Amino acid sequence: xxxxxxxxxxxxxxxxxxxxxxxxxxxxxxxxxxxxxxxxxxxxxxxxxxxxxxxxxxxxxxxxxxxxxxxxxxxxxxxxxxxxxxxxxxxxxxxxxxxxxxxxxxxxxxxxxxxxxxxxxxxxxxxxxxxxxxxxxxxxxxxxxxxxxxxxxx
Numbered sequence: 001x002x003x004x005x006x007x008x009x010x011x012x013x014x015x016x017x018x019x020x021x022x023x024x025x026x027x028x029x030x031x032x033x034x035x036x037x038x039x040x041x042x043x044x045x046x047x048x049x050x051x052x053x054x055x056x057x058x059x060x061x062x063x064x065x066x067x068x069x070x071x072x073x074x075x076x077x078x079x080x081x082x083x084x085x086x087x088x089x090x091x092x093x094x095x096x097x098x099x100x101x102x103x104x105x106x107x108x109x110x111x112x113x114x115x116x117x118x119x120x121x122x123x124x125x126x127x128x129x130x131x132x133x134x135x136x137x138x139x140x141x142x143x144x145x146x147x148x149x150x151x152x153x154x
Contacts, residue, residue, distance in 0.1 A: 018027070038045040
């Protein structure tokens with residue numbers, strides 16, 4: 001009795017699952033069409049049925065093999081890509097540390113040079129009122145240009 005209940009429950013579950021996948025009215029029309037075809041052309045129906053029965057197993061095996069190959073190839077491609085991306089990342093991170101450090105060093109050097117240049121400009125060319133005072137020999141400024149209004153003019 002327990003086996004019959006279990007089989008009955010399994011059959012009911014399969015029937016409800018099939019009802020969710022294919023509408024019962026559509027399924028009934030298909031069954032009626034197949035029954036009518038089998039009664040009108042029994043030789044052709046038996047040929048198609050025999051071919052379906054014997055060819056279904058290899059077709060299902062081929063389909064499962066193809067799906068398995070696609071899944072394996074997809075998983076392998078993902079793992080292959082992740083491996084090489086991780087390796088590239090392991091090289092990229094230290095390289096970025098070096099280049100960022102180099103960039104900061106060059107920036108500090110440029111800013112320091114600018115500050116020293118500004119300070120040196122202030123020391124060499126002191127500004128006083130409207131006239132420029134040159135701290136050089138004989139009142140000559142940069143590139144031998146004589147600055148007027150400076151002590152020591154000839």
